[in-house]
Amino acid sequence: MSAPSLALLPPLPDGLLLSYYGDDYTGSAAVMEVMSFAGLPTVLFLDVPTPERLARFAGYRAVGIAGVARSQAPEWMEANLPPVFRAMAAVGAPLAHYKICSTLDSAPHIGSIGKAAELAAPILGEGGGGWIPLVAAAPAIARYQAFGNLFAVAADGVRHRLDRHPSMARHPVTPMDEADVRLHIGRQTRLPLGLVDLVAMKTGAADAALAAERARGASIVALDVVDAETLREAGRLIWEGRGERLFALGSQGIEYALVAHWQAAGLIDPPTEPFRAPSAERIACVSGSCAPVTAGQIAFAGDNGFAPLRIDAARAVDEAEWERELGRAADAALAAAGQGRDPLVFSAMGPDDPAVAGLREAIASNGLAADDVNDRIGAGLGRLLSRVLRTSGLTRGVIAGGDTSGHAAMQLGIHALTALAPIAPGAPLCRAHSDEPAHDGLEIALKGGQMGAPDYFAAVKRGAATH
Structure with a gap:
């Protein structure tokens, strides 16, 4: 994989880089964490912010809205998500992210990632690069995707394919019976799915693979990520393929990938001081x-x-x-x-x-x-x-x-x-x-x-x- 030519890379644009909606509250905080601790201040609102509340965080680089879509039916999504997506579009960030669980907690009848994508794409994808990147994996939290299949480390310390994971396969609401992200999400949407696989990500063929998937008509394109190299490559594909505005699906792996690319390309510096809070007497x-x-x-x-x-x-x-x-x-x-x-x-x-x-x-x-x-x-x-x-x-x-x-x-x-x-x-x-x-x-x-x-x-x- 060739290194980027720093002389040809424009700096990060001023103002907001990212807006996002998290389909549950903890996942929403995870995106804020990745961006903030990379030196990109991020605020997470627990509802669509008023202009007054948004103004209090002028100068921040990312704005998030936490939600509960993961536990809701498609009918709820149809009624409640479009106003949120319009609010995200209004802030004008070049990237808009629908944040999902890193273990794809969803089903056609509840927390449907596919339904959310169908609702968001016309609002958040206009003027974009014509594709919807999907990054579910995040090695920092022991989530890996290889040849379209998602793996996660369980409490026993072992990496399991998601449909054989001791807890995710037995999830009380959305048990995972399919580890291939294309098949799992394909049950939830009419949007065609594609994949840039591990071989392409590791051999410098990712751009060609992405172009081929888009030529075949794929709207959502999953990106394999298993290590630091493929994480950076995923970030590069997303950032360079964003057009005027890009809508993305994924876990906080989206932000991990972007930060990895931005740091490798010299667009941001790694933080020099650790983030730490004082101890509390009791909690x-x-x-x-x-x-x-x-x-x-x-x-x-x-x-x-x-x-x-x-x-x-x-x-x-x-x-x-x-x-x-x-x-x-x-x-x-x-x-x-x-x-x-x-x-x-x-x-x-x-x-x-x-x-x-x-x-x-x-x-x-x-x-x-x-x-x-x-x-x-x-x-x-x-x-x-x-x-x-x-x-x-x-x-x-x-x-x-x-x-x-x-x-x-x-x-x-x-x-x-x-x-x-x-x-x-x-x-x-x-x-x-x-x-x-x-x-x-x-x-x-x-x-x-x-x-x-x-x-x-x-x-x-x-x-x-x-x-």
């Missing part, structure tokens, strides 16, 4: 995740001074019972904080926890929609965390669980986040911006279920990852 945490990674983190926290407190999520099938359960758990969390411990309220310890089956049975026996109950659980955990933080005076917290984070963060009155310190790839510590004085300046981490080392909660407390 408060809530978790609605049933991922095995989070289960291990809860167990580690319990062995290292935290106070794990179980909440019975099955009670959420009855609103009155759920409010009583939230009150009980909040009282227990405040008591733990009063004793100098770090409360960690959780609903399950991994996918095999009997609580997971118990919740499923309670939903079925009451004839309720699982989405409605899950939304109620997430919102309830957010109200619980808000009460604990307000009452105890604590100023740092964690929300674990991709879907949980979105609904919980809404209850804190947060309208924007900026990145403070890296804790784990995809799950940074952030500063909250709120019109509510009690939560303005709150330090908060939103963690997806599969993200982070075993000591994640302790790392948030001390303000830095383990090295």
